[in-house]
Amino acid sequence: MSKYEEVREELLGDTRDFSELNAPNAVVQSFAICTYNLRMIKQLIETEEEYAKHIEDRHKFQHKLVHRAVNSFRSTYILLSHNCYNSCYRELRHQYETYLTLKGVNTDDSERVARKWREFRVQLDALVGGTDEFPFFGFKYIDYLRSRRASGKDTLENEYKSYGEMYGYLSERAAHPFRIDGSYLDGKYNEPQMGENVYFSLFILFGVLKEYERALQDTPVPELLEEEFEMTAEQANSVFPYEVPVFLHEYL
Template structure:
């Protein structure tokens, strides 16, 4: 985990008496450990791009790279929050991951647009948080919002509503029954459901990260790096991913990926 992770964990531990370890004694230990494996696999893939993909990376990939790297902190936040029974803040992080996944799909669908946005905002992207909002940044935010909305509108209404409801921070809605949940009180079912959601978004975001380099030699190496994550997620009782991830199913089934991998290696 990253350096900030330990400090965040220590801060929450001081404020909570409900810290749980995802070990063999816990009900959702496999799902919790799967999340750790997923985060580490994504970080390995990002590090591999840092070290080996320079010749295959330009403006069409850099924005997706920055966004995927940012998502790592949100996966780690989910892990820490769920360990402490903080379910509503976890939902906020999952909502971010949902929108990040939709954004990555949209950027990969139109890499020319991704390159243009990166080229227009590269300096501000690298200094994000240290500069005031500018007209260019506001236009970029609006563009990101339009990309997410376009991907969202392509979903079936019932599918979208279910996803949106599941990732909503229900505590902010006083009229919802869920708002009476008291955070920091352990619930096996809520914890398991939220871990399932985080893990399936780990698959989706990692799949889109790999697909950012489709058509390049590093694509197959990245596939191999995330394959252990996919196998682990498949065996943690999630079942088939929701229809939202249909475009990524070619990476969901290891037997199909292995066949692709062997074919690609034979062609080298």
């Protein structure tokens, strides 16, 4: 065995496949299936003319947000497989803020959304060399999406104080190294920690799915892909606990 192989084995540790039939693994399995299904829905919409022809400028921010969310959900599954719970919180915060941004864009005037997208395209097209050469370029759409996220976040936190506390917890575990009480959780299987991560990611995935469907409600796409949307929602619902976060109530 080479030194690299030895180090790689040490760094990655044991990998779980969650295939054993028990209650905790069933949630991870459903989460993985939902992630795959959401990815397939997104890919159908962007690659098949039957669906892609209905996607206009007013839908494109939402589509890009879902694309990023799918990659984040996939990362969560990989991190759970390696017992990297603290890293999962970084994905959780990203997913939660993506959901809030998606919801905020969906509640904005569709013509304004389309106009902001077109402004972004004009800025992007003017960059000779693209973002590879100008990675720090200050696109105006960033401030727009930031404002939509703030709108969604404020709406929830004003109605439910606990959401401000939850956001603080996610920030401390994910973006800021303040929660040192969880420093030694990584590297070995921890069922409560895994459950917290996977359940919350699944809740957010369900919200993203519903907001994606809502973003396209002025097109035939949700009806054309009704079976796919419903199948994914039912897969998530099949392992939901009796109580779910209040932000999901409007979808259930």
